[in-house]
Amino acid sequence: MALTSGTVLPNLYGLRFLAAMVVLLGHGWQNLHQINVLVPDWPLFQKGSIAVLFFFTLSGFLLAYLAQINPDGFNIKSFITRRLVRIVPLYYLVVIAGFLVLLLIFPAFTGEKYLHFSLLDGLPYYLFFVPNLAILSLPEPFGGLYNLWSIGSEMQFYLMFPVIIMLFSRAKMRLGFFLSLTLLWCCLHEFALNYPDPLWARFLDTIPFEYMFCGAFWGILLATGDKLFNRPSRWLYPGMIVTSILSFLLITTTTLDTLSGLHWWLPWIWGLLLYFYAQRPIRFLQARPIVVGGIVSYGIYLLHPWISFPLRWLFLKIPFVASYSWTIYLLLLGILSWVFAWFIYRYYEQPLKTRFVSNPKRL
Numbered sequence: 001m002a003l004t005s006g007t008v009l010p011n012l013y014g015l016r017f018l019a020a021m022v023v024l025l026g027h028g029w030q031n032l033h034q035i036n037v038l039v040p041d042w043p044l045f046q047k048g049s050i051a052v053l054f055f056f057t058l059s060g061f062l063l064a065y066l067a068q069i070n071p072d073g074f075n076i077k078s079f080i081t082r083r084l085v086r087i088v089p090l091y092y093l094v095v096i097a098g099f100l101v102l103l104l105i106f107p108a109f110t111g112e113k114y115l116h117f118s119l120l121d122g123l124p125y126y127l128f129f130v131p132n133l134a135i136l137s138l139p140e141p142f143g144g145l146y147n148l149w150s151i152g153s154e155m156q157f158y159l160m161f162p163v164i165i166m167l168f169s170r171a172k173m174r175l176g177f178f179l180s181l182t183l184l185w186c187c188l189h190e191f192a193l194n195y196p197d198p199l200w201a202r203f204l205d206t207i208p209f210e211y212m213f214c215g216a217f218w219g220i221l222l223a224t225g226d227k228l229f230n231r232p233s234r235w236l237y238p239g240m241i242v243t244s245i246l247s248f249l250l251i252t253t254t255t256l257d258t259l260s261g262l263h264w265w266l267p268w269i270w271g272l273l274l275y276f277y278a279q280r281p282i283r284f285l286q287a288r289p290i291v292v293g294g295i296v297s298y299g300i301y302l303l304h305p306w307i308s309f310p311l312r313w314l315f316l317k318i319p320f321v322a323s324y325s326w327t328i329y330l331l332l333l334g335i336l337s338w339v340f341a342w343f344i345y346r347y348y349e350q351p352l353k354t355r356f357v358s359n360p361k362r363l
Helices: 011-034 048-069 076-110 119-127 131-137 143-167 171-193 199-205 209-228 233-252 262-277 288-295 297-317 325-356
Strands: none
Touching: 011 048, 011 262, 011 288, 011 297, 011 325, 048 143, 048 171, 048 209, 048 233, 048 262, 076 119, 076 143, 076 297, 076 325, 119 131, 119 143, 131 143, 131 199, 143 171, 143 209, 143 297, 171 199, 171 209, 171 262, 209 262, 233 262, 288 297, 288 325, 297 325
8 A cells, every 4th residue: 555645736745744844843953952952043943833834824725725626516524534534543642642651651760740730631632622722721741742732723623614615615705705714813813912811812822723714715716716817827936936935034044033913924925835836846845755754744743752752862861872962863853753654654544544535645
């Protein structure tokens, strides 16, 4: 059973992999600081949160695009099945293993306390897909469970998405509504920033739906643009160049960090990037290791914190390894996370997709 990217927008698998690597580098940089290993404070190592926002935009983009091009119309049963099979198995595996390791196994070996809340206090948040509420309500630390907050945000978006798609059947209606929702959510986000203390305001900051809605807008425009207006191809390559430059500046420099109102302008940069890059094949982004990395990027994101635990132990316990400093750690973290995610996808996720979904290529 070979890994395959299917036939839908293969460039986006490459972009997804690159974003996963930025997240991994960011978490690796944080981990090295925790064990007092000297590591450069390069901007690239501090852009993990921006890469997560890219994933939110990509999610809305792909869901809306696939819903729009489906000749049979939107099928809510198929949508729910695909999302559950795509998200739940690996998510629950990480949740169960995470609580087992952090509450029982690690404390038994080290005598340290890795979670400051009980199983009964924490597990319900994760089982019912509100880990983003858990990080606001429970005491830190969360260890390898922390990054699951974004999966909760994704699942909450999935509850809203079918309602919008089914209520607004025509492309123009969907475009207008997703545009309105993007602007509305930006306003809500702005309002919450002015009241940072209440729980509802902090929770709103963990569900940046403006990125999903904006991505959905561009996904529908990609699917129906030729029908709505005469899309001029002469803007394609200039658009790719401009969005590429902006994206490069975002993740490698602090040039754009001084701009206020991130939630107002960043969704449009990510949305335009996806819109342009989805239209023409880019050889680099379709290289086999990068495409496979994009396919298993969900696993890379969920599993890399657990790869980091033994690596950090090596740095603390074995002077020879520590002498190579941060470069060997980040290199091993990236390679091992890729390999482990591929293994889990090949022997756990993909068999489930094949069993429960008629066309697993379009998950």
